Amino acid sequence: MQKTDFYIHSSSFIDENVSIGKGTSIWHFCHISEGAEIGEHCNIGQNVFIGKNVKIGNGVKIQNNVCLFDGVEIKDDVFIGPSVVFTNILTPRAFINRRTEFLTTTVEKGASIGANSTIICGNTIGEYALIGAGSVLTKSVCDFELWYGNPAQKKGMVNKLGEKIKG
Numbered sequence: 001m002q003k004t005d006f007y008i009h010s011s012s013f014i015d016e017n018v019s020i021g022k023g024t025s026i027w028h029f030c031h032i033s034e035g036a037e038i039g040e041h042c043n044i045g046q047n048v049f050i051g052k053n054v055k056i057g058n059g060v061k062i063q064n065n066v067c068l069f070d071g072v073e074i075k076d077d078v079f080i081g082p083s084v085v086f087t088n089i090l091t092p093r094a095f096i097n098r099r100t101e102f103l104t105t106t107v108e109k110g111a112s113i114g115a116n117s118t119i120i121c122g123n124t125i126g127e128y129a130l131i132g133a134g135s136v137l138t139k140s141v142c143d144f145e146l147w148y149g150n151p152a153q154k155k156g157m158v159n160k161l162g163e164k165i166k167g
Contacts, residue, residue: 005022008026014032017035020038024040024043030044037054038050041059051071057074060079062080063080063115071104071121072105073105074107075107075111077109078107078108079112082116085118086105086119089103090120104121109128114130118135118136120136128162135147135148144160
């Protein structure tokens with residue numbers, strides 16, 4: 001693939017062995033780590049960190065100031081709001097190396113995560129699920145569920161458009 005197939009702002013840093021799909025834009029002050037895979041037609045906002053081996057599908061929109069650490073997989077058409085953080089270890093300690101204990105977090109197709117949410121590792125966010133802004137998600141979420149709060153709790157169901165429905 002030629003570099004002209006995608007856009008990278010000159011202030012961003014891209015490590016070796018990174019895959020970036022056609023039509024993707026990576027904006028100011030981003031760091032994309034070794035082994036990361038970013039699909040086609042994605043928009044990576046300003047000041048985003050994408051860790052080692054993170055996988056991002058096609059058509060994903062990641063807003064400013066988001067951190068995705070090793071162990072995160074984002075499927076197609078996912079929206080991640082500004083300042084969302086994903087963790088990858090449940091019991092971090094500065095003096096203990098737990099890199100072999102990273103837990104996988106998966107965000108399924110079409111899901112949306114609101115601004116300033118924290119996603120605790122080891123969970124799955126189902127297809128077209130909606131996580132409200134400012135939530136702390138500590139559990140897995142099924143397809144089309146609406147969760148919000150601290151800690152986040154199920155508050156209903158949404159349709160494919162993200163509109164709350166009865167159910």
